[in-house]
Amino acid sequence: MTTALRLHPGWRLGLHRAGVQDRAYGGGVGCLEHLRAVYGPGPGLLLGGGEEEVA
Known part of the structure; x- marks a missing residue:
């Protein structure tokens, strides 16, 4: 399956x-944290469904 x-x-x-694709980062949260580190924090990165925010 592809990360979406x-x-x-x-x-x-x-x-x-x-x-x-997110296995290299230890899962979905790690993938989002990597994207934030590479591309900047912007207004915030959310986990699936928007229940939690990656600080």
Whole structure:
């Protein structure tokens, strides 16, 4: 399966579905943290469904 990301209103990035691509980062949260480190924090990165925010 492929990792799928979701773009929420306000340009917040969230994990829609975990997949092979995020294994290198220890899972979906690690993948989002990596994206934040590479591309900047922006307004915030959300985990799937928007329940939690990666600080």
